[in-house]
Amino acid sequence: MSLAPQTRIGHVHLKVADLDRSLAFYRDILGFEETQRYGSGAVFLSAGGYHHHIGLNTWESAGATPPPPGHTGLFHVAILYPTRTDLGDALRRLRAADWPLSGASDHGVSEALYLDDPDGNGVELYRDRPQAEWPRDAEGGLSMVTRRLDLEDLVRA
Template identity: 70%
Template sequence: MEPYKIPAQTRIGHVHLKVADLNRSLAFYRDLLGFEVTMMYGSQAAFISAGGYHHHIGLNTWQSKGSGPADPRSVGLYHTAIVYPTRKDLALIFKRIYSSDYPLTGASDHGVSEAIYLDDPDGNGVELYWDRPKEMWPVQSDGSLDMYTRTLDIEDLLKEANQ
């Protein structure tokens, strides 16, 4: 079989999560993070998006209603990453989460991006981040990417939200 390279324009269309309580998940994704409901599938599923796309995230209780969170030491989804268009947009959602006292699980500068981490009500990891412009990405002497994990300057991010 000859090698295959996925087309550069390929993208992840959506993530579909099994949740224990649909209303609790909507309170997180819709009410806290600001996603819009594009469709409800009875009381068992919701499809939500940013900007009117049919759905970026599907939430359902088809096999998980009333269940506890997945064991974090087992296989499965590590996190869903949501990309914000600008640092200011990331700062604004961070300020909203911070003001609501919703717990964070981390905040990192990865060189190529800045990110905040939290868990949804079912324990699914969520990364909220923005990508720095490609020309700002750190590179090693051989030209390869130099991604790292450093502490995010939260105070500087909050200043961005207040500008």
């Protein structure tokens, strides 16, 4: 049995140490809109008026530290941008905020920026290429790659 092809992951809810610090990143740098607050312990954020794509809360994590290396947990959350221009805009906002990248890759099927949020959660900002442009092997299967992403070309997009 397989899932319906329209199945999507709807949202991510992150435990954070400091709600205002996380809002400064997800709202003020990345550009998500605040849709609802739950007292002083949680806030929902979205793009385009959806009820929420990201939930942030301090219910069990106020003042906490990130998990140490070598432990289980979230590797990264991936945020899909609709166009290359939108991904370039995100890179410009990160640069204006002097926010460091931990990586940037061209995977053939997508272009991706990698960074950490204020709580050390991995964040991938990416855009997919049209499926007709995805690299394929001789049998027609996907042939993803990891190549250096030209950041200056992305900023010019």
